[in-house]
Amino acid sequence: MYEFTSESVSKGHPDKIADQISDAVATYLIDKNISHRAAVETLVTTNMVTLAGEYKSDKFDKIYIEKLIRAIIRDIGYEQTGFHWEKLKVYNELHGQSPDIALGTDDFGAGDQGIMFGYACNETPNNMPSAIYYSHEILKALDNARTNGATWLGPDSKAQVTYFYDSIGKPMYIKSIVCSTQHSEDLDIEEVRERVIDIILPVVKDQIHVLKTVWHINPTGRFVIGGPDGDTGLTGRKIVVDTYGGYAPHGGGAFSGKDCTKVDRSAAYMARYLANNVVGCGQADNCTVQLSYAIGIKEPTSVYVYADGEVRDDLSESIIDKVDLTPKGIIDKFDLFNLDLTKTTNYGHFGKSDMLWERINLWT
Numbered sequence: 001m002y003e004f005t006s007e008s009v010s011k012g013h014p015d016k017i018a019d020q021i022s023d024a025v026a027t028y029l030i031d032k033n034i035s036h037r038a039a040v041e042t043l044v045t046t047n048m049v050t051l052a053g054e055y056k057s058d059k060f061d062k063i064y065i066e067k068l069i070r071a072i073i074r075d076i077g078y079e080q081t082g083f084h085w086e087k088l089k090v091y092n093e094l095h096g097q098s099p100d101i102a103l104g105t106d107d108f109g110a111g112d113q114g115i116m117f118g119y120a121c122n123e124t125p126n127n128m129p130s131a132i133y134y135s136h137e138i139l140k141a142l143d144n145a146r147t148n149g150a151t152w153l154g155p156d157s158k159a160q161v162t163y164f165y166d167s168i169g170k171p172m173y174i175k176s177i178v179c180s181t182q183h184s185e186d187l188d189i190e191e192v193r194e195r196v197i198d199i200i201l202p203v204v205k206d207q208i209h210v211l212k213t214v215w216h217i218n219p220t221g222r223f224v225i226g227g228p229d230g231d232t233g234l235t236g237r238k239i240v241v242d243t244y245g246g247y248a249p250h251g252g253g254a255f256s257g258k259d260c261t262k263v264d265r266s267a268a269y270m271a272r273y274l275a276n277n278v279v280g281c282g283q284a285d286n287c288t289v290q291l292s293y294a295i296g297i298k299e300p301t302s303v304y305v306y307a308d309g310e311v312r313d314d315l316s317e318s319i320i321d322k323v324d325l326t327p328k329g330i331i332d333k334f335d336l337f338n339l340d341l342t343k344t345t346n347y348g349h350f351g352k353s354d355m356l357w358e359r360i361n362l363w364t
Contacts, residue, residue: 001164001165001166001167002164002165003162003163003164003165003175004129004131004162004163004165004247005131005160005161005162005163005176005246006129006131006132006135006160006161006240006244006245006246006247007135007158007159007160007161007178007240007241007245008132008135008136008138008139008158008159008160008241008245008347008348009139009157009158009159009238009241010139010142010143010155010156010157010158010181010346011076011143011155011345011346012076012077012078012154012155012156012157012182012226012227013156013157013158013227013233013238014044014045014156014227014228014230014231014232014233014234015233015234015235015237015238016233016238016345016346017042017044017072017073017076017078017227017228017233018041018042018043018044018233018234018235018237018256019042019235019236019238019256019257019345020072020076020256020342020345020346021040021042021044021049021051021069021072021235022040022041022042022053022235022256022257023256023257023341023342023344023345024068024069024072024341024342025038025040025042025051025065025068025069025094025257026038026039026040026256026257026258026259026341027339027340027341027342028059028064028065028068029055029057029059029060030057030259030337030341031057031059032337032338033057033058033337034331034337035056036055036056036057036058036059036259037054037055037056037057037097037259037261038053038054038055038056038057038257038258038259039053039054039055039097039257039258039259039262040052040053040055040094040235040257040258041053041234041235041236041257042233042234042235042257043232043233043234043235044083044228044232044233044234045228045229045232045233046082046083046228046229047082047083047084047087047088047089047229048088048089048090048091048228049069049073049088049089049090049091050090050091050093051065051069051090051091051092051093051094052093052094053094053095053257054094054095054096054097054098055094055095055096055097056096056097060094062092065092066090066092069090070085070086070088070090071085073085073088074086076155077146077147077154077155078155078227078228080154080227080229081229082225082227082228082229082230083227083228083229107296107298108261108298108326108327108328108331109295109296109297109298109327110261110263110267110293110294110295110296110297110298110327111258111259111261111262111263111264111295111327112253112262112263112264112293112295113292113293113294113295114251114252114253114263114264114267114292114293115251115252115290115291115292116251116253116263116264116267116268116270116271116290116291116292116293117243117248117249117250117251117268117271117288117289117290118248118268118270118271118272118273118274118275118276118288118289118291119243119244119247119248119249119272119275119286119287119288119289120272120275120276120278120279120280120286120287121247121279121285121286121287122279122285122286123171124351126350126351126352126353126358127276127279127280127351128244128348128350128351129244129245129247129248130161130163130171130207131161131162131163131245131247132161132241132244132245132246132247132348133351134161134174134203134204134207135159135160135161135245136159136347136348136351137203137204138159138161138177138179138200138203138204139157139158139159139347140203140347141199141200141202141203142157142159142179142181142196142199142200145199150195150199151184152183152184152187152192152195153181153182153183153184154181154182154183154184154223154224154226154227155182155226155227156181156182156223156226156227156230157179157180157181157182158178158179158180158181159177159178159179159200160176160177160178160179161174161176161177161178161204162174162175162176162177163175164209164212172209173207173208173209173212173213174204174207174208174209174213175209175212175213175214176213176214176215176216177200177204177208177213177214177215177216177217178216178219179196179200179216179217179218180217180218180219180220180223181196181218181223182223182224182226182227183218183223183224184224185224189218189221189222192217192218193217193218196217196218197215197217235254235256235257236254236255236256236257237254239252239253239254239255241348242254242255242256242348242349243268243348243349243350244350248288249288249290251264251268251290253265253268255268255344255349256341256344256345259337260327260330260331260336260337260339261327261331263291263293263327263330266327266330266331266334266336267291267293267300267325267327267330268349269330269334269336269349269355269357270291270323270325270330270333270334270357271289271290271291272289272349272350272357272358273334273357273358273359273362274287274289274305274319274323274362275287275288275289276350276357276358276360277360277361277362277363278305278307278312278315280360281360281362281363281364283307283315283363284307284308284312285308286307286308287305287306287307287308288305288306288307289303289304289305289306289319290302290303290304290306291303291304291325293327298326298327298328299325299326300325303316303319303320303325304316305319318363319362322362323362333356334355334356334357335356343355
């Protein structure tokens, strides 16, 4: 028996604001052109947004990019004194891509060296681990409530779910739920707690234990000042939220702001596809896939599959035989240069049924 915990954050969390801006600006710069490149980093803090990074594109309009940033922040819901879409300052320090990097990526070699992991298990409907799955679902419920009339909710929130597993590794019930959400100043904290439970209970009611599940709603109490006015946000600081909630290994590379020649992103999508197909096609109950790459080299330097507690060389060999694992092969398979990257930003990059890397079709 054991316990496992994962967390998620809302789209109004400072780090996720930064991710959304980076993905939106990258999508603009790429413009569905397979020759374009983007690596966009964003910093957000009190009434300020700063962009840094590199690009190769025939589109670079600073005025448009600033309007895009303000529109994202407005749509998230920030019209607060310390972070207001209309009043904040925008600093755009993006510059052209290094020609040394272009030597490798123009020919669709890997955009960098690195290791990427994919994971899947049969615990949830989308083959994601239970704790991260329900952490995302809690925040989706809060966001839906906020955008549908619960104006007392602020955009910044976090959720953390601890699952209790039995002796054979089966998830039994949620042991604890931690949820902290920004709220209006005029609302009593006990009222906030009651309302939050009312919103998220329908999401988790079949997973909690009436006598054993512990709730921690806004455990510190008041949470009025939030978002970038309460804490700085940076692109790529929520990579565990973006993947498997710590239940599986992570290669360390962030996704947001990068075009898909960057294998940090594209090969992680492929690794998830492979692991998900191992589980979805009934070959294992859980599966971890690792891919590795060298900058400028097209083929992966290794393919590793670990399923149901053992290394599966047979699956590695089958994958190598059936799947083009080069950056260009991955891009083509998932149509990545036509992808609106902002569709991936919030509530994890995996487990979303409309993403091509979630399809179960490799051995069918």
